[in-house]
Amino acid sequence: MHPRLLKTFLAVARTRNVTRAAAEVNLAQSSVSDQIQALEAELGNSLFTRSRQGLELTPAGEALKPYAEELLVLTGEAQAAVDATTGKTAGRLAIGALETIASARLPAWLADFRAAHSGIDIRLRIAGSGELLRRLGDGEIDVAFCFDRPGASEPEERFARRTVAAAPLVLIAPPGENRANFDLAELAEKRFV
Known part of the structure; x- marks a missing residue:
């Protein structure tokens, strides 16, 4: 499982929406769908079902989620460990x-x-x-x-x-209405501030 696929999977799981997940991971919606399909094919299981509230995790998706989170943390730690050997x-x-x-x-x-x-x-x-x-x-x-x-x-x-x-913060108001002791409720009623 490539970390990129797991990151996309977690974005869809979190947002429950392909469009919002695509914006979060900076991909086109079609790329997000392709990555989810690739991950499902690799695992041999559906990870999401559609409902009125959006995409819902299947039992397989629920099982994968904590492992995906941990794998991404480990991937980051592994990269940091390798980078530390260069002193950079x-x-x-x-x-x-x-x-x-x-x-x-x-x-x-x-x-x-x-x-x-x-x-x-x-x-x-x-x-x-x-x-x-x-x-x-x-x-x-x-x-x-x-x-x-x-x-x-x-x-x-x-x-x-x-x-x-x-x-x-500075209050800018019409002449005669710029006293310092306004409360926020009173300011909200002003036509121009």
Whole structure:
């Protein structure tokens, strides 16, 4: 079983949809379907069935899933071990970011990172905060850059958090309506902010 096929299998299992899985693994939908068919042929079993909710894992697919996850981890570890013998840092880093952070902050940071670690393959995903945290929790990305919302909720204990930058927010409103003591509900009712 080629790791590429297992990665595609896990993307389909996670998204339960060929189109979304194709976007996740950067392939055409037809390539995702071909890879799933190749894996099913190799294993001699169907891995998915169609339902109203999307694609569902068959018992064979459920049995394969934990092994596929472990095999991909082992593949990454094996590559890292081989790369370590050359003294060169290599690997993959999947980064998720809000669009504003990706366009304003990441270019300089990634250029510096790339200069120091040229052997690291960087993948960037743009999404909203909720989607970024879901992807981080599911292991689809290694790090997420998003805005901290103090007091919004307790931080999730399973994630390590670090503030890497801070920027002031400025309210721009029509003359006479730019007082500093607006609350967010009151601001939401304004015609122009």
